[in-house]
Every structure is written in C-alpha cells, then in structure tokens.
Amino acid sequence: MTYSQIKIIALLLLHFTTANADCYLESKSKSTVTGTVDAILNAKLTITGSKNGERLCTAVFNAKVKGKIYKTTGKFQYEQSSTDNLTACRSAIEAGKRNIIAILSKTIIQSEAVLVCSEGKLVNPVARHLTIGQIVKMDNITLNPSRNTFTYKGTRCAYYISTEVDGDDLYQWQGVVCKVGNNWRVIDKY
Numbered sequence: 001m002t003y004s005q006i007k008i009i010a011l012l013l014l015h016f017t018t019a020n021a022d023c024y025l026e027s028k029s030k031s032t033v034t035g036t037v038d039a040i041l042n043a044k045l046t047i048t049g050s051k052n053g054e055r056l057c058t059a060v061f062n063a064k065v066k067g068k069i070y071k072t073t074g075k076f077q078y079e080q081s082s083t084d085n086l087t088a089c090r091s092a093i094e095a096g097k098r099n100i101i102a103i104l105s106k107t108i109i110q111s112e113a114v115l116v117c118s119e120g121k122l123v124n125p126v127a128r129h130l131t132i133g134q135i136v137k138m139d140n141i142t143l144n145p146s147r148n149t150f151t152y153k154g155t156r157c158a159y160y161i162s163t164e165v166d167g168d169d170l171y172q173w174q175g176v177v178c179k180v181g182n183n184w185r186v187i188d189k190y
Helices: 003-019 085-104
Strands: 022-033 039-049 054-065 068-079 107-118 150-152 155-166 169-180 183-189
Touching: 022 085, 022 155, 039 085, 054 085, 068 085, 068 150, 155 183
Parallel strands: none
Antiparallel strands: 022 107, 039 054, 054 068, 150 155, 155 169, 169 183
16 A cells, blocks of 8 residues: 555545534634823813612823833723722723723734534533623633623622634624623623
8 A cells, every 4th residue: 555545545534534523613812902091191080870879980091102102091890899999990091091001012923723523512611702691600710811800780790701713703792791700601792
C-alpha cells in the first residue's frame, strides 16, 4: 500500500468518525484594557432616586490622561439600604475612569476555540450562544471587567461579555445576567 493510499484511507476514516459525532465549538475570550487616569478635575456628583428605592450616582468630570483633558461620565446604580452615597459615587467615578480608558487605550482580545466532538450525547456543553432568558452557570460566562456588579430589585446582577463565532465572522456581545438560585439568568444581550 502506498503512502497516498494510506493518507486517503486515514482521511476517509476521520471523515466518517466525525460525521456521526455531535460537535460544538467551545470558545473563551478575554479582553484587557490598560491605561491610567492621572487626575480627576471639576467633578460633579449627582444622586437621583426612584420610586422603587434605588438610587443612581452620576459622576461627570474631566480626566487627565497623558497630559490631555477629556470629559467623561460614570454611573452607579444602587439600593440605599445596601450602599452608602459616598461609596456609590466613588464607584461612579471609577466607572467614568474605566469608560475613558476604554475609549483611549488599546484593547487586547485573547481568544481560544476548541472543537469538541462526541459520538454520544453531549455532557454539560459550555453555554455558547447565549439567549435572553437562558439559565447559565457563572463558570460558563465572562464578566465584563470594565463594569461593576450591581443590585436590581434585591437581585445581584452583573454585566457579561460573550464572543460567538459564526462561520468566518466573530461577534462580541455584551449583556446582563442576574442571579437565580445557584445559577444566573440572561436578562439582556446587546
């Protein structure tokens, strides 16, 4: 048997073993933004309330980055019973700093994709294409490093990021998940 014949048989065997297998693409992504705000100038903090007892601290200020001044805004929503105004406004300032750094700095995206195939039924596949209403485990999602977790109507919520591959296209999604028991429910995706 020649090398070419062995190569063809091996390719056919590979084709037939994967043709009957259930496969999914497991991907993990991490985005990193680096930079620093040298100074905060002319900060204006505004606290507003709502009928449901939640409050919002909005911080509008000028941020000095690499010798230049940029106007930015940060917001932090909270329940007054669980967070004091000073802590909330500090979080709003931090959110504003992250916002301006995300705009001005380079974002490094690291992505890893693994094709997993099984001839039997899939066991615990990682959440890939998140949909609103879907229940997921925290291990299967990536929290957005530039956004704070928050409480909404007494429920702990967080912002997530998700990368999905569709053919040759790569999509970066963001959204909100809220805790339901030991798991999380996808509330929004944009």
